[in-house]
Amino acid sequence: MTERAIVPTHSAFLELKEERSGMREGYRFLDEKRLILAAEILAELGRYERELTAFRADYSEAVDALQSAVARHGLEGLAVHPTAPPLDTDCRLAPRRVLGVTLHDLIENDRQPQSPPPSVADSPEADSARRAFQALIPRIARLAAMVGNLQRLRADYARTARRARALEDVLLPEIDETLRAVESALEELEREEVVRARQVRT
Structure with missing residues (x-):
């Protein structure tokens, strides 16, 4: 670490102390932000894991339904069945902010799935297979929104942690070292003044 080139004066010393105080306050803020972001990440992970568990259960049921349909019709016979019409859902992302990070919650208004043309x-x-796979679509959309939230939270957490470490490991020690150097230089100047004052008296 290099000391700053500062002329050792009392005003410079006071400015450095004020700057250090501001840096410490900034570090405390970043540290608190880190904790809040970590808590939000854990909460979002919990929601994601619950949704993923539900998705896996529904997916397993959909696969079972598909196997039953293939067993009855055969793969080629099932392929000629009409496809399901596009899913008619009203999904939208509702934004919310956590310490400057925009997160999105998926809001959906359920609508009855339309039946395909008769076959x-x-x-x-x-x-049953068609309905089971249609039911997976909203779950996948919710999972996608949660993954996006987790990625944004992780990126902001990493950025905040980097800034906090820079303050803690580099800037604060550097300013402390500079303060010690200025304080030492001021003490040396005061000693010289005392010696000069004694020499003038004698």
């Missing part, structure tokens, strides 16, 4: 070979198994 000669329609069966309960094919309908």
Whole structure:
């Protein structure tokens, strides 16, 4: 670390102390922000894990339904069934902010899925598989929103942690070292003044 080139005066010493005080306050803020972001990351991870568990359960049911449909119709027979119409959902992202980080929660208004056109070979198994896979779409959308939130939170946490470490490991020790050097130089100047004052008296 290098000491700053500062002329050792009392005003410079006081300015440095004030600057150090501001840096310490900034470090405390960044440290607190780090803790709040970490808590939000943990909360979002909890929501994500619950949603992922529900998705996996629904996906497993959808795969079972698909296997039943394939067992009844065969793969080629199932391929000629009409596809489901586009999912009619009203999904939107509701933004919220956590310490300057914009997070999005998926808000959806459920609408009844439309039935595909009738098929000669329609069966309960094919309908069940179609409905099971349609039900996965909103879950996937929620998971995608949560992954985006986690990525934004992680990026801001990393940036905040870097800044806090820079203050703690570099800037604060550097300013402390400069303060010690200025204080030492001021003490030396005061001693010289005392010696000069004694020499003048004698």
